[in-house]
Amino acid sequence: MALSDPTPGNPPTAPAPLLTVRTTVVLLTAVVIGLVTGGLSFLGDGSVADSVLAGLTASGASVPALHKLIR
Numbered sequence: 001m002a003l004s005d006p007t008p009g010n011p012p013t014a015p016a017p018l019l020t021v022r023t024t025v026v027l028l029t030a031v032v033i034g035l036v037t038g039g040l041s042f043l044g045d046g047s048v049a050d051s052v053l054a055g056l057t058a059s060g061a062s063v064p065a066l067h068k069l070i071r
Contacts (some may be wrong), residue, residue, distance in 0.1 A: 026066045034059025 019027075038055025045051065 022070060026063060026070055029066055029070075030059045030062045033062045 034055040037058035038051045041054040042048065042051035
């Protein structure tokens with residue numbers, strides 16, 4: 001998408017952002033939840049594979065809930 005030609009009455013328009021602020025907050029919060037869950041799972045169990053699976057599951061499951069909570 002090219003920027004429009006600047007004229008005295010028409011300033012150039014910037015392209016739309018790739019992600020909105022809300023989407024970024026939801027995804028970053030989901031990542032933090034997944035990291036905390038995976039870390040606590042690793043400390044409790046010690047299995048890397050189980051901890052990764054727990055973290056990914058928590059991260060994925062938290063996205064719809066965060067989507068509804070954060071407006």
